[in-house]
Amino acid sequence: MKCPFCQHPDTQVSDSRTTDEGNCVRRRRRCPECDKRFVTIETLEMRLPDIVKSNGARVPYNAHKLRTSLExxxxxxxFDNEDVDDLVASIEGRLYRLGQKEVSSRTVGEMAMDVLLATDQVAYVRFASVYKSFKDVSEFTQAIATLPEQREDA
Structure with a gap:
């Protein structure tokens, strides 16, 4: 790490601590040249994978697009905005865990259908009708027939 005061190219770490959340490291540093002290904070930078569309085009992941589709x-x-935020975060978490630089748009769509199926069957059918480009009512009927049975506990 370069000293911000004298620009000396090498500084020494005197103390390291993680933050309360555990996602940052705070380091106290000292410059051996000018003897000044300063603090740096290191955070993990994670990038979501690029999305490979069905036509082969590669685009950066767009959370707004996913959120709009779910909304x-x-x-x-x-469901309120926080619920939608949770669904987007769930899908993004799955994308992170894949550990890939590129993911097909089909994979993202399937993940969205998975979380919607577990959340709300009506929303699942709505999303699937657009995602799978339903042509007629029979395709809606088939999608509804594949839904798991909901038990009414009264």
Whole structure:
């Protein structure tokens, strides 16, 4: 690490601590040249993978696009913005865990359908109808027939 005062190219770490959340490291440093002290904070930088579209184009991951799709599927359903944020975070977590630089748009769509199926079946059918480009009512009927049975516990 270069000294911010004298620009000496090598500084010494005198103390390292992780933050309370555990996702940053705070380091106290000293410059051997000018003897000044300063603090650096290191954070992990994680990038979501690029998305490979069906036509082969590669685009950066766009959380806004995913969020908009989920919001449309959940429109007039009993979910608020925080619920949508949780769904987006869930999908992003799965993308991080894949550990890949590129992921197909189909994979992201399947992940979205998985979280919607576990969350709200109506939203799942809405999303699937657009994602899978349903052509007629019979495709809706088939999608509904594949849904797991919901038990009514009263």
């Amino acid at each position: 449309r599927a959940l429109h007039k359903r009993p």
